[in-house]
Amino acid sequence: MPDVTKTKPEKGTTLDAAPAHTRADAVLAAGPAPQGKPRSLWGDAWYELRHRPMFWVSAVLLVLLLLIAAFPGVFTGADPRDGDLTKHFLTKPELTHFFQADWFGYDGQGRSIYARVIYGTRASILVGVGTTLAVTIVGGVLGMLAGYFGGWIDTIISRVTDIFFGLPFLLGTMVVMNAFTERKVYVVIGALAFLGWTTIARVTRSSVITAKQADYVVAARALGAGTPRILLRHVLPNAIAPTIVVATIALGAYISAEATLSYLGLxxxxxxxxWGVDISSAKDAIRDNPHVMLFPAGMLSLTVFAFIMLGDAVRDALDPKLR
Known part of the structure; x- marks a missing residue:
């Protein structure tokens, strides 16, 4: 009986016509087929974002706003608090003088609206970013603890979240602001964050509950990894995507909330x-001089629109079902 292990394909035959064991030896000798390096979730998200015009439009707007907030003196040389009622009382815009103090006109106190729009960017951006960071940290930590440990910890945190969630956000913030006589930027951030962390907590809790059941978390726990390591190295990176999406979209809402509180005098x-202060001071002159309110309100709307567009783009990039 012939030894099949030494049989070789005849000359002129193809690899497909050769015996099965010969084809297997040839495949093993050739080595594994070349493959590209697989991308992670964030790599896929960045690839999707780069091909979305909405992301680039919002990114350009936000970079410009951040530059204005950081270096307002580069964009205007006028003092936003310097008013001259004898020369500039409710002066109409001079559209031929671009990027000058009188480009947007002057308000009821003779102050340059253009300068106030430029310098007002810093306060609004600080409130939006500061509140978003505060609610993301507080809500993220509480949601992660509730989702990972469950049991009585989840029960307590969830019930506290429900209590805060039942309070009207804007009304509760107004009550908190009334307790302070000096209303600085950090006071507004604290008041907004005091009631704004509940949504982040709920979203993070749901994501952590899903992530902790994954095989890699079970394997890490079986290998003896501690709870801090599992939370920070395995659960958090795979559960933070929905939190980032919600926080990005909410940032614009916090800027609008600050303008609303300033408009109401709180x-x-x-x-x-x-911008909210200027909109509030312009309400009495809106009929005869709409430009006093138009420009700060337009800048506010543009900023909120840019953050909402960025949040939508990030959401679509991080959710495979929407690609």
Missing amino acids: GLADPTVS
């Missing part, structure tokens, strides 16, 4: 330069 106040 937020920032003079001498702090803020």
Whole structure:
């Protein structure tokens, strides 16, 4: 009986016509097929974001806003608090003088609206970013603890979240702001964050409950990894995507909330330069001089729109079902 292990394909035959063991030897000798390096979730998200015009439009707007907030003196040389009622009382915009103090006109106190719009960017951006960071840290930590440990810890945190979630956000913030006589930027951030962390906590809790049941978390626990390591190295990186999406979209809402509080006289106040303060002071002159309110309100809407567009783009990039 012939030894099949030594049989070789005849000359002129193809690899497919050769015996099975010969084809297997050839495949093993050739080595594994070349493959590209697999991308992670964040790699896929960045690849998707790069191909979305909405992301680039929002990114350009936000970079410009951040530059204005950081270096307002580069964009205007006028003092936003310097008013001249004898020369500039409710002066109409001079559209031929671009990027000058009179480009947007002057308000009821003779102050340059353009300068106040530029300098007001800093307060609004600080409130939005500061509140978002605060609610993300507080809500993220509480949601992660509730979702990972469960049991009585989850029960206590969830019930506290429900209590805060039942309080009207804007009304509760107004009550908190009334307790302070000096309303600075950090006071507004604290008041907004006091009631704004509940949504982040709920989203994070749901993501952590899903992530902790994954095989890699079970394997890490079986290998003896401690709870801090599992939470920070395995659960958090795989559960934070929905939290980032919600926080990005909410940032614009916090900027709108600050403007609303300032309009009602419960937020920032003079001498702090803020879009909400200017909108509030312009309400009496809106009929005859709409430009006094138009420009700060337009800047506020543009900023909120840019953050909402960025949040939508990030959400679509991080959710495989929406690609």
